[in-house]
Amino acid sequence: MTKENSKILISAAGGKVGQHVLAQLAAKNIPARAGVHSEDKASALRKTGAGAVVLDFENPASISAAFKGIEKLFLVTPGSPEQRRFEENLLAEAKKVGVKRIVKLSGKIDEADTVGFSVWNREAEKRIKESGIPYTILRGNFFMQNLFGSAAQIKQGVFTAGPAAKRIALIDTRDMAATVVAALTEEGHAGKVYDLNGPELLDGYAQAAAFSKVLGRTVKYLDVSAEAFIGQLKTFGLPPWLVDAFGAAVSSPEIPGDQSSATIEHILHRKPGTLEQFVKDHRAAFEVSL
């Protein structure tokens, strides 16, 4: 929805969660300003009727323009060594303009990790708590939408993300977004840290079974050790910090924190979506074209 008087700023509004926050707020006729990384992306969104601005986390002028008149912020930064610098820039502006609520996209935090996503999210949560701005922190489980990155493998009938035995309550980013919308627009979420999970704990074989069932052909999960998986990542030309981050995530035998969907059900008054439903909704991305 285009509104010059938007009080809500969505950072990374083209990202896996941000795009759905934007769409769901628009569906509720709640004005919001979409902050995206480039003018091309802002102009594409404006053509759809969205109120979009460039919000480059490294560019102070874009940050101060994007925050003008803003009272609530959905805060997303990419998991990387830049996260600290990006968030310091955004938090400084949020304080300057008097933002009254931050809803922060965080992840599961393994206290034993010394590198990677757990460390970046742990530090981010601390910074937000210390900012003095009322917050809601959403610790999302592994997103189902990450599986788009395995689509080429799934089309060929076999995929992997490390040891098959690891069970994950994968969550659909559309449900993450619905929780963000609730935290931004409803009472009762200030000062809360929510563990958000999908409805089922699925090991690799169960994930593959969901694809097989919906696609009507056999999709297998390839059981590989964490070490072998990290070895494969190194051959993909990823930067070392990203290999280390994925390495830390894949090496932990379990996802840390609460794994039930009780919290998200309490917030949304419904069950979150299943992996089967996600595959049905995005069948074309995983189907082999003839």
Ligand SMILES: NC(=O)c1ccc[n+]([C@@H]2O[C@H](COP(=O)([O-])OP(=O)(O)OC[C@H]3O[C@@H](n4cnc5c(N)ncnc54)[C@H](OP(=O)(O)O)[C@@H]3O)[C@@H](O)[C@H]2O)c1
């Ligand atoms: N992926 C998961 O399974 C998962 C689960 C739980 C929590 N999380 C947390 O969610 C956060 C984001 O994760 P993600 O990377 O998977 O999600 P994402 O939101 O899909 O991707 C990151 C977004 O940041 C934008 N961005 C990057 N650099 C930017 C800059 N300098 N200025 C403005 N925008 C910039 C990217 O835009 P462009 O593409 O246009 O550059 C992209 O939209 C991380 O903190 C992560 O720990 C992720």
